[in-house]
Amino acid sequence: MKLDWKRIALAVGVTVSLGVAAQAQAQETSLRVVGNFSGNKKHVDGVERPFFNKLDERDDLAVSYNTMDAIGVEAADALRLIRTGAFDVMSVQIGMASRDDPFFEGVDLAGVAANLDEQREVVEAIREKFDQRLQERFNAKLLTLWPFGPQMMFCSGVDGVEDLADKKVRVFTPSMSRLVEGLGASPVTLQFSEVYLALQRGVADCAVTAPTAGNSAKWPEVTDSFVPLPLSFSVQGHFMNLDTWNRLSDTQQEELTAAFRQMEKQMWDIARNVNDDAIDCNIGRESCSEHESYDMQLVDIGETTREEVSDVTAEAVLPVWGEDCNAIYPECTQVWNDTVGEATGYAIDLQ
Template identity: 55%
Template sequence: MKRLFQATALAFVCVTSTAAWADPETLKVLGNFTGNKKQVELVEQPFFTGLAKETGISSKVGYSPMDLVNVKAADALRLLKSGAFDVASVQIGLVARDDPFLEGIDIAGVATNLVDQRKVVAAMREAFDREVQSKFNSKVMTLWPFGPQIMFCKKEIASMDDFKGTKVRTFTTSMATMIEGLGGSPVTLQYGEVYLALQRGVVDCGVTASSAGNGGKWPEVTNYLLPMAVSSAMQGHFINLDTWKQFSPEQQEKLTAAFNKMEDDMWALAANIDDDATACNTGKDSCKEHTKYTMTLGTISAAEQARLKAVVSDKVLPEWGKSCNAVIPDCAARWNATVGKAMGYEITAK
């Protein structure tokens, strides 16, 4: 009887252990906008198409770009938390409306190139992941940039003074504060809404990556390209924690490695496509991989860049810190200890 009991108990442990690691039957993936052709067609879609084979999971992966299923980017984390999707491509600046701490990874004007942006990500990654797990029951799998976010304008912007009275499409709170600090009027629009807004005069300028603007045909409705990088438009892929816990530790390790590779591919893509997209938007002979247009390329002097940085220090950071602290009391302190320390900034109470 003792041996029978032991055998039965062992069998029960084996069965329950196996059941604990049962792969989800379907992995519902919310992808990025199809208009972001390079990121979606070259990296994201092939990644998810081959994910099961690459990692050995038995789940059927269902991939749906958010614009094809009529999902607004700002709702991605809510839908992930609710379980409507298991994995989501997240535009961090937009979902930060639900948690302002998340915008700290890409505050307008703090990192104006990809090298600095990677320093920001390295400094904040652990704190960022803890926040996402706590507030949205989700885990960070990738963090990556679309690339330098510049301005497509209908009118010429020759100096910071030209922003006065100008309506500019923005997509983060800190970016809106920056435009206000320059005397402009920020207008929050989703990427897919910007073309018509520019065409109809709802906005005078739109902020996006050079490649994204090219893919969205923004040069058809704008004339001037201002290469003033105000952010990197940080993105991420997050997985619902309940879904994540259904995979065995070995599967989690394989999934982590696969997502790490996709993250590296996205960073490399951001670095490689910006120059070509700018050349194509402005009709240069060096244009190779994007649609060629005839926009005029503007310039920003060192003095004008300094004026922009002053707005960041005097207005953007204090305003962001104040609003974030109102929701999360230690928000600015946590940012100072991570990004601020890495980049030489400090948000002080005003």
């Protein structure tokens, strides 16, 4: 019988093509991504969404991106969700999620960093230990660490920090609660979406957030005094489920690490540049260009105020956090002293 070599060659070619296609499909990794809250448009629409859309264009990745509020995820649940693999990548508000492990709040304890440059030093000092703890405790890989911006107070009837005595101040992390208590105020825990009405109705006299976030939420409509004292910097991160990370090839891991570092840089740039404009807009300066302009009073913050914050941080914030953290992770304060403490000059001594 005469063999039809042309048909055989065609059949082999088709088989090989299908095999290659099947292999490529098998190697494609699906990433279910939960981003920041949709109201943070500069971060979500300006950085996150384009970033993950670009990743989705890769032949080896299939990325599904949604904002946290679009799918009803609570920020405080992020670490548990990433640990279980409910999602592959999550944008995490670390101060809120740290209730599951206080060690993570150590990257952004209230009162420790006086400005963004110092906060950058804190992040770099603790990054390796942060990643190590994240992998061990929550089965997650650290991809980014970046600040939302300086967390400052929008108040009513405040001419100086001394006027915070007996004021009700909205906060959102444990260490921030202890710092405002040390300044004489009473901390009130509220979801961001609840703050406008709380300020309007007097449930809270002040509220803490980044200048751009407060401007976007129209807090200057219901407050009259802007207090430019950074209490913390609302450090955020992007984490990947460790099982998902380990399924990636070495090349994929290297490429994604580089890509996420570039996104991290963009987020740091927003924290520095956009919030400066928001401050100008909150107090009605002519240089205001990217936010709604208001006419809040700018409260004067002198050197003595910073000294007072440092004292409260050393005496009330750090020891309480250290005890809470050591109860779960006995090496916690030692790790913090060797990293953040070395970078900032603070030390936690519980003896």
